[in-house]
Amino acid sequence: xxxxxxxxxxxxxxxxxxxxxxxxxxxxxxxxxxxxxxxxxxxxxxxxxxxxxxxxxxxxxxxxxxxxxxxxxxxxxxxxxxxxxxxxxxxxxxxxxxxxxxxxxxxxxxxxxxxxxxxx
Numbered sequence: 001x002x003x004x005x006x007x008x009x010x011x012x013x014x015x016x017x018x019x020x021x022x023x024x025x026x027x028x029x030x031x032x033x034x035x036x037x038x039x040x041x042x043x044x045x046x047x048x049x050x051x052x053x054x055x056x057x058x059x060x061x062x063x064x065x066x067x068x069x070x071x072x073x074x075x076x077x078x079x080x081x082x083x084x085x086x087x088x089x090x091x092x093x094x095x096x097x098x099x100x101x102x103x104x105x106x107x108x109x110x111x112x113x114x115x116x117x118x119x120x
Contacts, residue, residue: 005085006060006085007060007084007085008059008083009059009084010081011030011055011056011066011079012053012054012056012079012080012081013026013054013074014051014077014078014080015041015051015054015077016052019077022077023041026070027056030056030070031056033069034062035059037056037058038055039056048092048105048110049103071099074100078098078099078100078101079099080096080099081096081099082096083095086113088111088112089107090112092105092107
């Protein structure tokens with residue numbers, strides 16, 4: 001067992017040109033329905049993500065509501081979910097959940113330490 005604390009989560013909704021509007025509707029609906037901070041609709045790969053994406057940041061208290069809602073409403077979109085513990089590499093590599101096809105992440109820019117940068 002570990003004493004690592006999860007401070008929040010990121011759900012990254014992946015999309016392309018043909019699914020941009022579907023992804024926008026999903027992310028905007030999540031932000032309207034839940035206490036979720038919606039990021040930009042990145043129309044290029046950003047950070048470790050191989051596809052276009054939009055980040056939804058949310059607190060631990062929403063996991064049990066938001067994740068089932070995403071399961072039922074994502075359609076064909078791929079969603080990548082990871083905790084925020086302060087260890088970006090392990091959070092993205094070992095502690096993540098996928099809805100849909102698993103996509104290859106570029107983990108080369110992530111570290112096992114550093115400042116905790118999660119906020120809502």
